[in-house]
Amino acid sequence: MKDRDTPDPGSMSRPDRIPLTHVDGADLMGLRAPLDDPAREHPFRPLSEQATSRYACILDDTCAVSVPNPATQKEEAALVGAFLSGLDKLFTRENNWTFLQPLLLSMEHCARCQTCASSCHIFEASGRNEVYRPTYRSDIVRRLYFKCVRRGGMLSAWRHGDIDVNWPLVARLIELAYRCNLCRRCAQTCPIGVDNGLIAHELRKVFSQEMGIAPREIHDNGSMLQLKVGSSTGMSAAVVKDNVRFIDEETTERTGITVETPWDVEGADVLLIHNAGEILAWPESVGAFSLILNAAGISWTMSSDLAGYDSINYGLWYDDAQFARVALKHIEAARRLKAGRIVLGECGHAHKALSVVADRLLAGDDNIPRESALTLLRDIVLSGRLRLDPTRNSFPVTLHDPCNMVRLMGIVEPQREIVRAICPQFREMAPHGVDNYCCGGGSGFAIMSGHNFADWRLQVAGRKKLDQVLGAFADCLEPSTRKYLCAPCSNCKGQFRDMLAYYGLWEQNGILYGGLAELIVNAMADVRPGYIEWEWH
């Protein structure tokens, strides 16, 4: 590793307007074969001059949020003031009913043991860059908490560390809140229960709720669009129904089984809500679900209500108010149809949003049962209702554990029971289950590619996962052996699509990615063989 400055948390207020640290390929964690070949390395593209002159890109060599540089000192002071007032509110019960208690625990009780550091894939993959250490961001917030919220004096500053409060600090913190996947692997490791991921999340909340600052991809093109037209994909109800009708026809043609997706059926047992991105990017998953649920005789429907056909809830990552608005739309759709339960399709953040976090919001009649598609699919597969021929899945398969479903909700075994039953060449990644590493696309990164952020996301945030995938297929990396990386989550699939393409792993090593439902249909004996088409998409 090259020598590098190791800035302490106080450096974040450095008044200059130049990056605090750099991302250098020579520092990054080494990758195993075949990506140990220098010919397959990627240069980290520098930010354009336009980006550095227009936006506050003074943390590292990339830019996730694109905050315009304030034009005057007065503007800078106003932004700093809004930040401090938001920080104050964050620590009051009436303004932070969602997460105050674990946040206070995380502020008050860190033992500085650094056990969490080696559990963080971003810190490790970056070559242990100090700025990406889980406690680096937390220590800054802790200093601010004791100085500006608790208003401790000199003794407190001596005990907890001091920090100057200025615009460069706030600008760097905005970016630093978006260098964490919110995967909470560090929180699982912490012997005390301090949650560094939560601290990053709460920072994002202050920036969005109090300062109106959030990445365009998750706010304007995400929550806002979804609340306006019904889906962050921009699809209206008419368009989505049209697209699904087309998917039904395609699936019928491919499988030889007539597939029809039911819409707006009142009183159905299951309201299935997909991440609508699946309908556009991975229609084979949507078609597979329709075919399986029909074949298993499930009473089910989809909804054409506003947001009722899109389980996305990006508010989970950055804004409690947006989160609540979207969650209530999902519940409204289910109530209107008098659905017995909501089943969430293969999307990790949607699982956590509506199943776990929304529990703090939903009371009485609104608390409609919510279930993961993984448990429903497991029940179907193990019930014997489908005729399955595992020999149709005779190719190496590995399974990615989406953080939100696995570590954060404890859904570990259902997907494994399916894969073990229908994939004779299944092999686990190391580590897996609740110890998995994030794909690097978590917390919104998978849909963020502004400036050169994709380089950071794929080279740094996704690096550990990439290495795990290569490890799982180390015995069969030749391109003639087709391998399947099963990722039952839309955001994870987006990250894998980008990562496998970036490193040429489909063309040169035969690694394809896809969901879980497709593997089930591929194994169905009554279906025309070859549901998985082994084509890049």
Ligand code: SF4
């Ligand atoms: S967050 Fe937990 S694991 Fe990390 S330094 Fe603090 S006490 Fe140790």
Ligand code: SF4
């Ligand atoms: S939540 Fe995940 S990405 Fe964020 S600091 Fe912890 S381990 Fe690292």
